[in-house]
Amino acid sequence: MANKRLGMVIDTKRCIGCHTCAMACKVENNLPDKNWWNRTLTVGGKEMDTPSGTFPNASMSYITLACQHCENPACTKVCPVGATYKREADGVVMQDYDKCIGCRYCMVACPYTGVRVFNWEKPKYQVDFAVGDANVTPHQKHTVEKCMLCTHRLAKGLQPACIEVCTARARHFGDFNDPNSKVSQLLLKRSHFQLLPDKETNPTVYFLT
Amino acid sequence: MNKIEIKTGSQKLIAATAFLTVIGFSLWVYQIVRGLFVSDMRNLSPWGLYITMFMFFVGLSAGGLIIATVPRVFGLKGFKPVSKIAVYLAICCTVLAGLFIVVDLGRPERMWHLLAYSNLGSPLMWDVLVIPTYLIVSTVYLWATLRAEKGKGSEASLKMLSTVALITAILVHSVTAWIFGLQIGRPFWHTSLLAPMFISSALVSGLALTLFVVLILQKVGYLQRDPESKCRMASLLGLFVLVDLFLLFCELITAAYPLGGTEFQVVKTMLTGIFAPMFWIEVLGGLLAAFLLLNTGTQKDNRLVGGASLLAILGIFFKRYQLLLGGFQFPNLTHFSITTGPVAPDAGTWWRGLQGSFIYFPSIFEWSLTIGVVSMGALLLTLGLKYLPLKPAK
Numbered sequence: 001m002a003n004k005r006l007g008m009v010i011d012t013k014r015c016i017g018c019h020t021c022a023m024a025c026k027v028e029n030n031l032p033d034k035n036w037w038n039r040t041l042t043v044g045g046k047e048m049d050t051p052s053g054t055f056p057n058a059s060m061s062y063i064t065l066a067c068q069h070c071e072n073p074a075c076t077k078v079c080p081v082g083a084t085y086k087r088e089a090d091g092v093v094m095q096d097y098d099k100c101i102g103c104r105y106c107m108v109a110c111p112y113t114g115v116r117v118f119n120w121e122k123p124k125y126q127v128d129f130a131v132g133d134a135n136v137t138p139h140q141k142h143t144v145e146k147c148m149l150c151t152h153r154l155a156k157g158l159q160p161a162c163i164e165v166c167t168a169r170a171r172h173f174g175d176f177n178d179p180n181s182k183v184s185q186l187l188l189k190r191s192h193f194q195l196l197p198d199k200e201t202n203p204t205v206y207f208l209t
Numbered sequence: 210m211n212k213i214e215i216k217t218g219s220q221k222l223i224a225a226t227a228f229l230t231v232i233g234f235s236l237w238v239y240q241i242v243r244g245l246f247v248s249d250m251r252n253l254s255p256w257g258l259y260i261t262m263f264m265f266f267v268g269l270s271a272g273g274l275i276i277a278t279v280p281r282v283f284g285l286k287g288f289k290p291v292s293k294i295a296v297y298l299a300i301c302c303t304v305l306a307g308l309f310i311v312v313d314l315g316r317p318e319r320m321w322h323l324l325a326y327s328n329l330g331s332p333l334m335w336d337v338l339v340i341p342t343y344l345i346v347s348t349v350y351l352w353a354t355l356r357a358e359k360g361k362g363s364e365a366s367l368k369m370l371s372t373v374a375l376i377t378a379i380l381v382h383s384v385t386a387w388i389f390g391l392q393i394g395r396p397f398w399h400t401s402l403l404a405p406m407f408i409s410s411a412l413v414s415g416l417a418l419t420l421f422v423v424l425i426l427q428k429v430g431y432l433q434r435d436p437e438s439k440c441r442m443a444s445l446l447g448l449f450v451l452v453d454l455f456l457l458f459c460e461l462i463t464a465a466y467p468l469g470g471t472e473f474q475v476v477k478t479m480l481t482g483i484f485a486p487m488f489w490i491e492v493l494g495g496l497l498a499a500f501l502l503l504n505t506g507t508q509k510d511n512r513l514v515g516g517a518s519l520l521a522i523l524g525i526f527f528k529r530y531q532l533l534l535g536g537f538q539f540p541n542l543t544h545f546s547i548t549t550g551p552v553a554p555d556a557g558t559w560w561r562g563l564q565g566s567f568i569y570f571p572s573i574f575e576w577s578l579t580i581g582v583v584s585m586g587a588l589l590l591t592l593g594l595k596y597l598p599l600k601p602a603k
């Protein structure tokens with residue numbers, strides 16, 4: 001069977017910056033306090049939900065940012081113990097908490113500001129029971145973590161949590177190696193961009209304009 | 210100074226540094242238990258003072274060893290009287306560099322993963338291989354030098370060993386530079402000039418430290434005064450400082466000439482922005498130090514030479530610190546978003562006021578632990594000077 005190239009297409013014309021995808025990820029993966037693997041960024045002014053420019057020429061849009069699951073990841077090159085690696089079968093860039101020695105080189109190498117988070121202390125949670133999926137790997141102190149495309153859901157044939165919950169139906173997930181997949185078709189039909197193309201990482205996350 | 214005074218002086222020094230080392234160790238244990246949260250490193254600035262110190266001490270070490278080995282390799286009349294001290298100083302600095310890495314790691318108990326699951330494509334892994342090699346080579350070199358003084362071992366084998374040591378010293382600091390310089394994701398670091406700059410900074414800081422230690426040892430009577438050798442070292446240090454400033458100038462003019470773009474913004478931050486105090490102390494201090502060291506009048510004055518050496522070392526520390534800070538101060542994606550992870554105490558303000566303030570400043574804890582680790586280096590140095598035959602052979 002051919003290898004998959006899993007990734008996402010996010011329609012910036014539909015995204016309303018509601019943060020539901022960010023919240024879904026936080027709950028699904030039982031993220032420790034203040035850790036966010038997926039975030040909504042305001043493309044506009046200096047504060048959240050503010051535009052650039054002045055009325056009547058103001059402009060504002062949103063992008064959501066999580067691990068880009070790059071084809072040429074900067075992080076997997078530099079991890080000295082191979083705790084972060086790209087899965088051959090489907091291209092997901094994984095994080096092995098048990099191998100991680102907490103050197104944080106991957107955080108340094110990744111050009112995408114803030115997608116990798118480190119547990120600077122023993123993980124704390126808002127509630128005293130785990131939330132989200134039972135099959136999520138427990139979080140460890142002093143290790144790096146990030147979006148892993150909800151591999152626990154992929155294993156059950158489901159899509160990542162952030163894809164399912166999008167209120168504006170702006171998020172699409174699929175296999176870029178399959179020319180008939182929704183994501184491949186969207187790239188053919190719509191103009192799109194990747195973040196930070198000059199960093200030569202070739203992300204598998206595309207934004208439709 | 211008579212021998213009894215030196216003895217009690219060194220005993221006090223040993224006691225003080227040992228005490229601070231023990232405190233440092235306890236702080237490290239506390240950091241492991243409470244978490245690296247006690248530092249002020251956060252998700253957007255994951256490396257900080259510890260890694261700066263690592264860079265700094267690799268430089269001090271490599272520089273010292275290059276100074277000690279080049280004369281022998283090229284058959285120059287060199288700094289033979291102080292070369293043993295320089296090598297031992299380099300060994301102490303290497304140990305400290307390694308300790309700073311250990312102190313920075315989140316899971317030091319998993320250090321064995323570095324050998325069990327090595328990713329040979331990682332520059333960090335290259336350093337994990339090169340630094341212990343370098344430590345062994347410099348220790349063997351010192352041991353061979355001591356043996357040669359007793360008449361065993363040939364001059365030829367010593368010359369070969371010093372060549373190996375010289376190559377390893379250059380390699381160790383190039384590899385350390387590549388940890389930063391190969392990262393396309395951090396434009397502030399991504400320059401081919403980084404490895405040459407690191408070696409140049411190493412020569413400055415290594416020679417400056419050796420010179421400073423030698424002056425102190427001459428003052429307390431451990432070494433005999435040798436004005437000619439001191440003036441030679443001072444001149445060489447002055448030259449190294451100027452070369453280092455030249456490389457810095459090359460970087461700046463390349464970034465600034467286009468008068469636009471992100472690189473130009475970075476230069477503005479260094480010349481007139483928040484990096485300016487550190488930058489100008491480094492540059493003007495360096496020029497002043499170079500003058501004091503090269504001027505035939507001032508280089509005779511031990512206090513001025515000692516002061517110039519310290520100024521040079523401080524300049525190199527600021528250079529290392531600015532390099533590290535600069536990698537994180539200018540994020541690639543600046544759109545506003547919620548912060549990931551815990552934040553520094555005045556969170557709302559530092560995140561939103563990113564334009565006008567530093568993204569990271571070491572916490573008091575980090576400074577304290579750093580002092581503890583450096584004290585261990587001072588302890589090792591004092592013990593070595595006291596119990597090893599490091600004085601120049603007659």
